[in-house]
Amino acid sequence: MKIFLDTANIEQIKHSCELGIVDGVTTNPTLVAKEKGKFKDLSGLIGTICDIVKGPVSVEAISENADDIISEAEKFAEISKYVVIKVPMTRDGLKAVKILSRNKIKTNMTLIFSANQALLAAKAGANYASPFIGRLDDISHEGMQIIVDIREIFSNYAFNTEVIVASIRHPLHVLEAAKIGADIATIPFDVLDKMLKHPLTDIGIEKFKADFEKVKGEYKI
Ligand code: E4P
Numbered sequence: 001m002k003i004f005l006d007t008a009n010i011e012q013i014k015h016s017c018e019l020g021i022v023d024g025v026t027t028n029p030t031l032v033a034k035e036k037g038k039f040k041d042l043s044g045l046i047g048t049i050c051d052i053v054k055g056p057v058s059v060e061a062i063s064e065n066a067d068d069i070i071s072e073a074e075k076f077a078e079i080s081k082y083v084v085i086k087v088p089m090t091r092d093g094l095k096a097v098k099i100l101s102r103n104k105i106k107t108n109m110t111l112i113f114s115a116n117q118a119l120l121a122a123k124a125g126a127n128y129a130s131p132f133i134g135r136l137d138d139i140s141h142e143g144m145q146i147i148v149d150i151r152e153i154f155s156n157y158a159f160n161t162e163v164i165v166a167s168i169r170h171p172l173h174v175l176e177a178a179k180i181g182a183d184i185a186t187i188p189f190d191v192l193d194k195m196l197k198h199p200l201t202d203i204g205i206e207k208f209k210a211d212f213e214k215v216k217g218e219y220k221i
Pocket of ligand 1 (some may be wrong): 006026027028110134135166167168186
């Protein structure tokens with residue numbers, strides 16, 4: 001499973017990329033808004049993320065009608081070859097994705113909350129489809145079930161669309177996504193941090209250190 005980082009924060013992206021496990025980044029208007037004032041403009045922020053990640057970086061179109069989404073996408077696509085345009089799952093979004101995919105501009109259909117929406121995204125030619133599982137859990141729907149359904153549907157046909165499990169809230173979401181065989185999980189920085197920690201690892205390190213300390217004088221490295 002590929003791991004994307006779900007943030008627009010440069011420090012978080014740098015720290016995580018150093019670990020060598022980050023394949024891409026997803027941003028959204030909320031995440032980008034949090035970084036306000038740190039860059040001259042949005043292109044500067046997205047360009048910097050692309051330079052660090054050197055993999056797919058999703059940036060979301062704000063426009064609502066197809067023509068405007070396409071113009072916005074064309075501008076974003078000039079920033080870097082790594083840019084992927086996030087397009088919300090609407091009628092106009094689908095129209096825009098179809099045209100952008102013909103024009104070889106990469107797209108990620110976002111705000112997907114049902115397997116049928118994912119099916120339509122794949123039919124339109126989206127490179128990625130992003131079901132938001134955490135937000136479904138929030139309203140007492142089993143978010144992860146739509147990942148199971150989408151996997152089944154996509155495996156029935158020859159779609160090239162990759163599923164990005166989005167709106168991840170905790171490490172169990174990542175574990176479940178990997179067990180289902182999702183293509184990608186886009187993970188917030190704090191969840192990634194929790195994934196790499198285990199109390200027994202820390203206890204183990206302390207114990208090894210203490211044991212070796214007792215005989216340190218007798219060994220040369
Ligand atoms: C994904 O692409 C979105 O940016 C993100 O996962 C949304 O997560 P949230 O529901 O925690 O805002």
